């Protein structure tokens with residue numbers, strides 16, 4: 001079972017994080033300051049430290065060392081310091097408020113990677129002992145033709161400074177691809193700065209990215225550099241670039257055209273040398289047609305386009321990845337090595353995986369925790385019947401986006417006998433956004449965010465992002481979490 005040390009001075013956040021991680025099989029110790037953390041570290045071994053950046057006394061970065069990976073938590077206001085933390089050797093940072101899935105995904109990813117680095121001979125294997133074919137690619141697995149082609153492309157593209165636009169549904173591995181492109185490039189010794197454009201409030205995004213001078217806007221009490229400058233010499237990964245507001249797009253375009261950055265409120269420009277990698281799960285050409293994304297920026301970004309296939313399209317990889325996840329999950333949770341039964345394997349192959357690899361990770365982990373013995377059965381995976389392929393096909397053909405484009409995204413349709421389905425919803429006439437808004441509004445008081453996300457067949461992170469985008473933030477009174 002992996003041991004995690006949480007270093008956070010705010011009791012509420014600390015205990016919420018403790019509960020989340022304990023529920024997911026981690027063993028937890030807590031500290032409120034760096035000094036307390038050092039004491040615990042001297043007494044017992046840990047696999048991971050999750051530390052707030054700003055703590056009373058020394059900052060969380062004081063805990064960064066060679067042996068134990070450190071995940072830094074930070075608020076948006078101190079994102080730049082988090083970037084500095086990365087430069088000092090933190091393995092990753094996560095912005096508060098974070099989503100549960102996001103935190104678990106970051107923790108699992110760091111632990112899996114660290115474990116692989118410690119024991120490189122232990123490459124992941126499925127029941128059938130299939131070996132990873134993707135060395136040097138951030139632990140990405142894939143034997144399917146489609147993923148082999150992606151790996152070849154990454155290796156070809158990585159050494160050059162070329163901009164890359166990564167496309168693919170949520171959870172298909174876009175961030176892993178971006179990191180692999182950076183790590184296999186001559187820039188690998190400099191940091192890769194990852195920014196989720198959908199998660200930073202619209203009012204802050206320009207100053208976060210481009211920095212600002214003192215007095216540039218109300219509240220700008222000091223001048224600050226932005227994340228683009230922080231990525232100087234390395235790579236800048238702009239995730240969910242489709243959500244970037246138009247003003248920020250114009251500024252980004254200037255950076256790409258001129259190789260220079262001008263902070264908000266400044267008349268001076270500075271040279272920056274970044275490699276830009278962008279990603280989106282949206283159809284960016286549609287955004288261009290709708291006037292939401294600049295065509296000139298699209299052309300600048302899209303020097304090379306890399307499209308990741310969704311998991312359901314790469315059947316060959318489902319069992320391979322599931323097997324690898326099962327093995328690492330059992331190791332992490334300190335459980336005896338488990339195997340999938342035949343029924344579980346058939347169920348894994350039959351399911352449509354709307355949340356892609358991230359969903360597979362979550363379901364395998366839950367199954368390992370809940371299974372009664374070392375054989376994982378189909379029931380342990382709790383795959384919703386309603387999202388099996390045939391029903392999904394019916395629904396997706398009846399949905400349209402707000403500009404009448406066919407929807408390619410898979411959503412679970414609550415069935416007719418499902419009490420949570422508002423019976424009066426004329427599904428055929430609703431756009432995807434309308435459907436989403438109405439379903440959330442009519443059910444959020446009775447359902448937790450996790451239940452809502454499950455019903456909609458999307459991740460909690462995706463639910464959160466769509467709530468922001470569609471202007472329906474979570475109500476304080478809703479049955480949250």
Ligand SMILES: Nc1ncnc2c1ncn2[C@@H]1O[C@H](COP(=O)(O)OP(=O)(O)OP(=O)(O)O)[C@@H](O)[C@H]1O
Nearest residue numbers: 105109139140141170171172173174175176357358
């Ligand atoms: N081919 C793969 N092999 C092993 N693990 C993978 C693979 N692809 C994705 N994963 C894992 O799935 C999870 C989701 O991957 P990632 O965050 O890169 O997806 P994404 O497309 O960027 O998602 P989003 O658009 O929601 O940010 C991560 O924990 C990652 O380690």
